[in-house]
Amino acid sequence: MATSSNEELLQAHAELWSLTFSYLKSMALECAIKLGTPNAIHRRGGAVSLPDLLAAIPVPESKKPYLPRLMRFLVASGIFAADADGSAAPTYRLTPLSRLLVDDGTAAAAGAADLRSVDLSPFVLSQTNRYHVTAATHLSEWFESDAAAEMPFRTAHGADPWMVFAHDPKINMVFNAGMAADTRFAMSFVLSNYGDAFDGVTSLVDVAGGTGTAARAIANAFPRIKCSVLDLPNVIDSVPADGVVEYVAGDMMSSIPKADAMFLKYVLHDWNDEDCVRILRECRKAILKPGGKVIIVDMVVGSPSNNAAYEAQVLFDLLMMVITAGKERDEREWTKIFMDAGFSHHKTRPVLGSVALIELYP
Numbered sequence: 001m002a003t004s005s006n007e008e009l010l011q012a013h014a015e016l017w018s019l020t021f022s023y024l025k026s027m028a029l030e031c032a033i034k035l036g037t038p039n040a041i042h043r044r045g046g047a048v049s050l051p052d053l054l055a056a057i058p059v060p061e062s063k064k065p066y067l068p069r070l071m072r073f074l075v076a077s078g079i080f081a082a083d084a085d086g087s088a089a090p091t092y093r094l095t096p097l098s099r100l101l102v103d104d105g106t107a108a109a110a111g112a113a114d115l116r117s118v119d120l121s122p123f124v125l126s127q128t129n130r131y132h133v134t135a136a137t138h139l140s141e142w143f144e145s146d147a148a149a150e151m152p153f154r155t156a157h158g159a160d161p162w163m164v165f166a167h168d169p170k171i172n173m174v175f176n177a178g179m180a181a182d183t184r185f186a187m188s189f190v191l192s193n194y195g196d197a198f199d200g201v202t203s204l205v206d207v208a209g210g211t212g213t214a215a216r217a218i219a220n221a222f223p224r225i226k227c228s229v230l231d232l233p234n235v236i237d238s239v240p241a242d243g244v245v246e247y248v249a250g251d252m253m254s255s256i257p258k259a260d261a262m263f264l265k266y267v268l269h270d271w272n273d274e275d276c277v278r279i280l281r282e283c284r285k286a287i288l289k290p291g292g293k294v295i296i297v298d299m300v301v302g303s304p305s306n307n308a309a310y311e312a313q314v315l316f317d318l319l320m321m322v323i324t325a326g327k328e329r330d331e332r333e334w335t336k337i338f339m340d341a342g343f344s345h346h347k348t349r350p351v352l353g354s355v356a357l358i359e360l361y362p
């Protein structure tokens, strides 16, 4: 009994340390990406000795002695693997996780065609940017305050992310590149597994579609579909015409261009229930013909397959609390919103983790 409580105490202490230092995990991952480590290993055939890695990574001589310590942590977290012979000069290898961080030059060209060619390192960098991290450090201050600020991001920066990013072109680029990478990953799954959701659709509006990554993927997969992207003027003004989709500046709260299908990806999770109902009513009004629908790609909080998936799900909801006024919803909460917006029925299918594809019918 005494041994067991000692074991429990030691385990609890180790877990507490791990949690306490968790912010270093994000920063070490960011550092590995910024130093180009996954690409350096990939370019050398997926395995690299320490001397070769030291030669490949752009750090001055004075910092090279520190690299094995960074790598040791990254191996301990499963980001890379290392030969377990305990030698002073290990060989580092990619793992399935770090394979997701490799830019082999095919990601953008592959469009939404191939899940394995998607590089998610821009997504990581979009989430470890200083605005997001600083916002998270304001969480307790935000909880303790009765002020009207809607989220810690605003407590920290005095404005919501879209305003802040609009005034910082460098971070705007980092954030947009990250969201585009995430979109390519999700859309490659949707288009290769659930292409039937677009059967019979000849025109589609990507509502609040950002810089149009999803709409371009749909237009490339289904050239018969005339795709448009609706977003705020400051977003649309920054997107160069591409001849593939049409870009329309506007406000989804007041008017949405008409089409067979409305597509909303990671839009509704930014808004409270009342605003979601308002947006979906506008979508319903914009559906051109009988048989038209709204297609939603968003998180459905549900029964995750394992602990890591559950933690990712609730972390994502925390992110929404820190950065936006939105939330992640379960099937029951979604159903209420759909009914309040006047839709008759819907069909939900899983995409990646807790992300789902929802088809919504008037």
Ligand SMILES: C[S@@+](CC[C@H](N)C(=O)[O-])C[C@H]1O[C@@H](n2cnc3c(N)ncnc32)[C@H](O)[C@@H]1O
Pocket: 162, 179, 180, 183, 207, 208, 209, 210, 211, 214, 230, 231, 232, 235, 250, 251, 252, 253, 264, 265, 266, 267, 270
């Ligand atoms: C989280 S992003 C999602 C972008 C895109 N759907 C995606 O999956 O990457 C939310 C988008 O909503 C846009 N947005 C916010 N308010 C809007 C409004 N009233 N009308 C149209 N777009 C809006 C933002 O500019 C931003 O591009």
Ligand SMILES: O=c1cc(-c2ccc(O)cc2)oc2c(O)c(O)ccc12
Pocket: 126, 127, 161, 182, 266, 269, 270, 323, 324
């Ligand atoms: O910083 C974010 C990140 C997301 C996000 C991340 C991963 C996904 O698979 C989907 C979305 O969404 C955001 C968002 O909707 C927002 O309004 C601000 C920031 C972020």
